[in-house]
Amino acid sequence: MDEDIIPTRVQKETLATLLKKIFSKSKSAHLLRYDSGSNEIKLKIDKLSLGIVCLEAPYILLPNYDLINLVEKGKCCSYCGAVLKIYDKGKMKDDGNKSDREKQTAQDKHERFVNGLDCFTCEVRWCDKQCKNLDFKHNLLCHRPSNKTASHNFTDVDGSEKDTFYFDRWKKVDKMVRSNNWDLVYNTLMCILHIYYDSNLKDGFESLKCFDSDDITLLESFIMRKLTNNESIDLKTVWESFSICFKHFEMEYVQFLKYITIFQLNNYNGSIYLIFSSIKKSKTADPNLKVEYFDGNTTHVYEEFSLRTTETKSIKILSEEVIDDPSVKPIYTNRASGIVDKQIIEISSCDKITNLEELILPDQDYSNPVDVEDDDIAFISDDNSDIDVPKIILPVVKVKQISNKLDVNHIPKIRTASFTSSGASFGEGIIKYNRDQIREMLENISHNLINEESDDENAIDEIHSSTDSESTVSKNIVSLVKNLQVAPNTQRRKSVKFEETVATI
Structure with a gap:
């Protein structure tokens, strides 16, 4: 076997036991069953119309890594990452529109105070009491104890004292990981905390898709490619530094690496979903399911067409409006420490x-799901300009897959540029993009426009106004490309402000 190809495996026996138990406890909330003969998830009945098969709550819920700074500033919920709309009409405290901002009413302030939704020690907030009660990590990771050792008593989901957690040591790990923007490692550490807090999650997490190899070099190679192009990352130092944050915590280095690969291969936008991860994903077979965030609407209206013959033996096409309104409720796969409706x-x-x-x-990268309309970036020309500036579509580099083996030598899927709605309520949005990729395409466009100008030098007198406009566009694009040059250590995620008008590039 090629050393660069790692086979994957799933612990089907353990997973089957968990899924059967989950499906039996919520029979009326879904259309799923576990087929023991084929070890696959299938439908209980035929579904001949399009619509919801099931709703699934997170097995391990983590706020998106891009929102951590906003969580610390109290703009997003500390547990689920939802944008907080504290003021009326969704206005935030620092939205910049002081003259138009409606102040928070005394009743709203009193309600948040009574429910304890604002932390009294730091700026962290929660969206409701459900998230506040489930957020066991906040006090552990954000508040420094006043005792000599700066340590917290780490209690499990049952309230029993389990270990001792050293706050200052954790801060060193947190600074090391976040300063280098190692989102994959950070999210894995959060998953380990959840599993250490609730041991019932361990079997389910470890039974998900993972690399079936104990080769440390091979595992490190894959993880480093997912993190950054810098091969000097010392994952063992991260593991050792995190282990000493506890007094009795024990985890082998190989297991730590496997946990990182499990999270990478199974997460959906930074959270773990047990049923979603257990459903087969294929690049070759035609998919019959799709997954997205639930928008709260269970009713789907669609048209069904049929052919009918008339008395004159002619054929008519009849359309009928069909309303699919199934009775579905979320399936809670983590009932011990994570029953949450977020x-x-x-x-x-x-x-x-x-x-x-x-x-x-579909077999694709679900760690950063984006809407179809977010995949395209269009440069909009000024209202006074007649030039149609071309639209840029970011290419996607796919990972080569052979059977159930992944080739780690190939470049992983590059994240496409997408604007999230998480910052809409306070005037800012988060853009996820690959800066080098955008700069390269802008350079190609600028060169093409310049070449077109040189080819049309003999016709300047006839199309004088057109060439002047193209020259302005090309120079502006070249200027923009130069401004995109950044230092190699710059973070790849940036916050941008949306302006009301878009200038011509």
């Missing part, structure tokens, strides 16, 4: 499915 995902059918068919999702 970040619910919707798994729905995109084709007719019988109860004997295998359920298949």
